[in-house]
Amino acid sequence: MGLTGRRQGWPVLAQVRGPDRLGRGAAARSARTARLQPRTASADRVVKSVCPYCAVGCGQEVYVRDGRVVQIEGDPDSPLSRGRLCPKGSASLQLTTGSAREHRVRYRPPHGSDWEDLDLDRALDMIADRVIETRRRTWQEHKQDGTRLRRTMGIASLGGATLDNEENYLMKKLYTALGVVQVENQARI
Amino acid sequence: MGTSFGRGGATTFPADLQGSDCIVIQGSNMAECHPVAFQWVMEAKARGAKVIHVDPRFTRTSAVADLHVPLRAGSDIAFLGGLIHHVLTQGADFREYLVAYTNAPTILREDFADTEDLDGLFSGFDPATRHYDPVTWQYEGMKVAAAAGQRDEEHDDWVRRRARAGHETQRADAMGSHGAVFGGRPERDETLQHPRCVYQVLRRHFSRYTPELVEELCGVPRELFLEVAEAICSNSGRERTTAFVYAVGWTHHTVGVQYIRTAAILQLLLGNIGRPGGGIMALRGHASIQGSTDIPTLFNILPGYIPMPHAHHDQDLAAFIAGDAGDTGYWGNMGAYTVSLLKAWWGDKAQPENDFCFDYLPRLDGPAGTYQTVAGQIDGTVKGYFLVGENPAVGSANAKMQRLGLANLDWLVVRDFSLIESATFWKDGPEIETGELRPEEIGTEVFFLPAAAHTEKDGSFTNTQRLLQWHHKAVEPEGDDRSDLWFYYHLGRRIRDKLAGSADEMDRPILDLTWEYPTEGPLAEPSAEAVLREVNGWGPDGRALGSYTELAADGSTACGCWIYCGCFAGEVNQTARRRPASEQSWVAPEWGWAWPANRRILYNRASADPGGRPWSERKAYVWWDEDQGRWTGHDVPDFEPTKHPGYVPPEGARAEEAIGGADPFIMQADGKGWLYVPSGLVDGPLPTHYEPVESPVPNPLYACQHNPVREGMARPENPYNPSGGAPGSEAFPFVFTTYRLTEHHTAGGMSRWQPYLSELQPEMFCEVSPALAAERGLEPLGWATIVTARTAIEARVLVTDRMAPLKVGGRTIHQVGLPYHWGPNGLVRGDAANELLAVVMDPNVHIQEAKCATCDVIPGRRPRGPALLALVERYRRQAQSPPGGGR
Structure with a gap:
């Protein structure tokens, strides 16, 4: 492209010379504009997903480049949502990739005044020990009238409505086998 | 809805609202809270439907409705009761539907007394315990079902025993998937003239819910009320249908279940259930709140709404099932559903000789809900707590009470994306500011474990229309972020390793549990599809089952949640189906998978008349094809596919065989939609207006100010x-x-x-x-x-x-x-x-x-x-x- 061609591409010249005198249409386009591409165009993959907020279940398309999520759009194929997302669904890129997410285990010892670091594997091991110990200490085999209870009232759990069915299933299965009956979620609120 | 229709899920799906002739949104600000689903309401409006919003506030929904009706918060039963009164006194009910498909003709016992007789109480109230004995609420028909009145006593005893033993609460808990059960065949008067038939009882019960009362109690001018009444009546019947839409504006009350019951009565009277453009649409607020109720992280039920057993003397599996299963209706197969669940959980250890490990299930002896748990934390009986994507320090009523509970624990595990208030209460909660608590005095050990997002894991959500949709993992989670599937699988594995070799009887259920799932990837993530396949279940040959009708009570089948059986039919993850909307009808049966059996409108047998013909061409949905000898239409029929409309159950038939060819509510023991609920609710067989616990006015209807059994x-x-x-x-x-x-x-x-x-x-x-x-x-x-x-x-x-x-x-x-x-x-x-x-x-x-x-x-x-x-x-x-x- 010669000098003349490049000059012709300048928006200000196009605005002065062309029919788009207000510079709000074609004249505003520059060579740089032409080179711009949406994040969705350079993605390696598009993964089908579902919005994690409310229970309408709008379809999402997750755009991935180099192992990272670069954009989340509504899925036009979905008969539920026809490609639309609300402000929350549209913000799910920030939800999933934003700087507000804490990516490290945090630990606060009893009576502590601040968070401490803790290795994930060690945390899991400590939690398993707490469950076993509390369960044993608070076990109820029978009621006073002799009827069988086979449970602990010393451990409880809250949450599940934001999780997958498969996760709720493992939770309920594990808790029930441990005799933990105080299992609840947002359906109660 | 469970008690009225047989299942607790929304009866329809949002996209079906586009075919409604009138939509009443009440107890929901749909345009604000479920905006993408609201597009279907706007489609209906563009086609000429009338949209009515009943709400204390003028909101984004009111702004685009044809009519906004402001009413006093907490007065909805009186408003809906007024509409019922209007329908009954104007003769605007859909009489053919009402007589054939509901319990309007069923005759009640002579000793039943209504709130109109007892100034706000039903018969059977015990002021000492503040509980109802529901015996007098039963149908007359039980008496004559057995010889010489002995059955009567037996039945009364049975009802009373069940109520005393917590079975009624157990039943109420289980209403998510099915209605109540009873023995015997009730008497009916199809002329609706018998003074004790449900229709006449309903007329008397709502006789004082007049437009004048609605004005006085709800603050709704009578002209505005009558405009709503006329809109729903003129948009119901053979040719037209009206839909109701609600959310937590109806459920968050001390009479929340009865709010929805009132709408159910109205929709049954008008013949709007099981039909396109009709129904009651429940809008839920979390991605899988329906799923976490179906596969419950809830204390009172097991997967598929099987009740958690209560502590009883000498109760074996047979007694548990006999106490809760009906003889008639699909719930008559509860034995097959329960045994298959026990097989999924305890595998080869679950054998007929040991009652399929039924004894491994822990027992309840009273409510163990989230608020009882918090009281237990404050009292020091609850020591350890898991918070999994929930933030009670902000999100639960009386948030301070929640924090006082958290501050009195031994240990707390929080799994979330960020440091939410429930994780940091010990450091910067409101009680630290007021000086009521000091960090150094709070002994709670807190573990914060970051959670993986939906883009970082495979899995399914069940949305507000009972639809399971699979989301695929797009990327690996960062840092310590892990899925809850990972956390619970590996926590369980570690606990089992630590307990291995224990001879202690209390450790048998956890050591005998089936807990082998294949793992994949660098983080040893358990396979979510393997878990979903267990939820679906398998037969004796190890192949994935196709439908819950294949489940058996002899231990030959395993199934983690019977209502989800079929979601992995043919070894295919049906929840991942994504045939584009443009290639399907508005019902979109090949997008995801809905329980039960991929049905999108429940009770859709009612979209046809008793003979199996559509009520009108305009509202045709599912109908009987005489040539093929089967039900057909736009949706999967919510009925046995080849049961003739003229089928009459033989004497002594049980389970689904006892449901007639013209009985659309197949989960109910009598196949009918219940205007009146003889069993299954603890606060009365009919909805009654009580004031909220905190109300500025006395109850104008009864001396009884509040729900007496709240x-x-x-x-x-x-x-x-x-x-x-x-x-x-x-x-x-x-x-x-x-x-x-x-x-x-x-x-x-x-x-x-x-x-x-x-x-x-x-x-x-x-x-x-x-x-x-x-x-x-x-x-x-x-x-x-x-x-x-x-x-x-x-x-x-x-x-x-x-x-x-x-x-x-x-x-x-x-x-x-x-x-x-x-x-x-x-x-x-x-x-x-x-x-x-x-x-x-x-x-x-x-x-x-x-x-x-x-x-x-x-x-x-x-x-x-x-x-x-x-x-x-x-x-x-x-x-x-x-x-x-x-x-």
Whole structure:
């Protein structure tokens, strides 16, 4: 492209010379504009997903480049949502990739005044020990009238409505086998 | 809805609303809270449908509705009862549908007494225990079913025993998937003239719910009320259908279940259930809140709404099933569903000789819900707590009580994206500011474990229309982020390793549990598809089952959740199906998979007349094809596919064989839609208007002010405002209601940390009318302090005509609107509205009354530190607030 061609591409010249005198249409386009591409165009993959907020279940398309999520759009194929997302669904890129997410285990010892670091594997091991110990200490085999209870009232759990069915299933299965009956979620609120 | 129709799920799906002729949205601000589903309401409106919004506030939904009807928060049963009264007195019911498909003709016992006879109570109330004995609520037919009256006594005994032993609460819990059960065949009068038939009982029960009463009680002018009544009547019948849409504006009450019951009665009278453009659409607020009820992380049920067993002497599996399964209707197969679940959990260890390990299940002996748990934490009996994507320090009623519970634990595990208030209460919670708690005195050991997002894991959500949709993993989670599938699988594995070799009887259930799932990838993530396949279940050959009709009670099948059986049919993950909308009908049967059996409108047999023909061409949906000898149409028939419309069950038939060819409600023991619920509810067979526990007015209908069997918590942390003109009630003269905004999500854990959303809705506010602002000296954009007996919070003042003062019982009632998303953490901060609420609950489902309570409003910011406690104490003394709110 010669000098003349490049000059012709300048928006200000196009605005002065062309029919788009207000510079709000074609004249505003520059060579740089032409080179711009949406994040969705350079993605390696598009993964089908579902919005994690409310229970309408709008379809999402997750755009991935180099192992990272670069954009989340509504899925036009979905008969539920026809490609639309609300402000929350549209913000799910920030939800999933934003700087507000804490990516490290945090630990606060009893009576502590601040968070401490803790290795994930060690945390899991400590939690398993707490469950076993509390369960044993608070076990109820029978009621006073002799009827069988086979449970602990010393451990409880809250949450599940934001999780997958498969996760709720493992939770309920594990808790029930441990005799933990105080299992609840947002359906109660 | 479970007690009325047989299953607790929404009867229809949002996209079907586009075919409605009239849509009543009540107890929901759908345009704001479910905006993408609201497009289908707008489609209907564009096609000429009438859209009505009944709500205390004028909202984004009201703005685009044809009609907005403001009413007093907490008065919906009176409003809907008024509509029922109108339908019955004007003869506007869909008579053919009513007689054939509902229990309107069924005759009740002679000793049943109504709230009209007993000034707000039904027969069977025991004032000492504040419980109902439901024996007198039963059908007459039970008596004559067996020889010589002996069965009668037996049946009464059975009902009473069940009620005493907690079976009624157990039943109420199980209503998510099916209605109540009974033995015998009831008597019917299809002319509807018998004075004790349900139709006539209904007429008497609602005889005082007149337009005049609606005006006095709800504050709705009678012309406006009659416009609604005429709209729903003229848009129901053979040619037209009306839909109702609700959300937590109906469930968050001490009579929440009865709110929905009232709508169910109305929709059955008008013949709108099981038909396109009709139904009752329940809008839920979390991605898989339906799924976490179907596969319950709830204390009172097992997967597929099988009740958790209660502690009884000598109760084996057979007795458990006999006590809860019906002889007739699909629930008659409960044995097959339960044994298959036990096989999924305990595999080869579950054998007929050991009752399939039924004894491994822990037992209940009373409510063990989230509010009872918090009381247990404060009392020191609950030591360890898992919070998994829930933030009760902001999101639960009486948030302070929640934090006092958290502060008294031995250990707490929080799994979330960010450091939510429930994880940091020990450091910067409101009680640290007031000096009530000090970090060094709080002994709770806190583990915060970051969670993986939906883009970082495979799995399925069940949405508001019972539809399972698979989301695929896009990327690996970062750092310590892990899925909850990973966490629970590996936690279970580790506990089992540590207990291996234990000879202790208490460890048998956990050691014998089937817990082998294939793992994949660098993080050893368990396969979500393998878990879903177990949920679906397999047959004797190990192949995935296709339908719950294949389940057996002999131990030859395993199935983790019988209502989800079929989601992995043919070894294919049916929930991942994504045939584009453009290639399907509006029903879109090949997008995801809906329970039960991929049916999208429930009870759709009712879309055809008793002979199997569509009620009209315009409303054809599912019909009988005589040539093919089967049901066909736009959806999977919610009926046995080849059962002839003329089928009459033989004497002694059981389970589904006892359901006639013209009985669409196949989960009910009699196949009928229930206008009147003889069994399964603890607070009455018919809905009755009671005032909210905190109400500015006395109940104009009965001497009984509140739901007489509501569940309260008489504890010092939970005082309530005096109500209905009781001494001290003048301290809290206004009504407030809590709600959501489109830019935020529930308790804010998934929105207050996001810059876009925080910028769109940056600050806590309260909505007040110009009249209330003038009365209390509130400045627009200034500050207001809202006070209850629990505490006081502050909010920016939004003065708006959207909060119209109402004339109720001759006086003006002001209502205050409070969004509940904010808390002390996140990018945008503010006081949590849930601080203001007391814990008092519906006795059927243990859900708190969050949608109406009383308060005072004063100008300016709230006091800081100990001065806040002093302000609240002054109010408590003035009001003489007693603790509790019920039994």
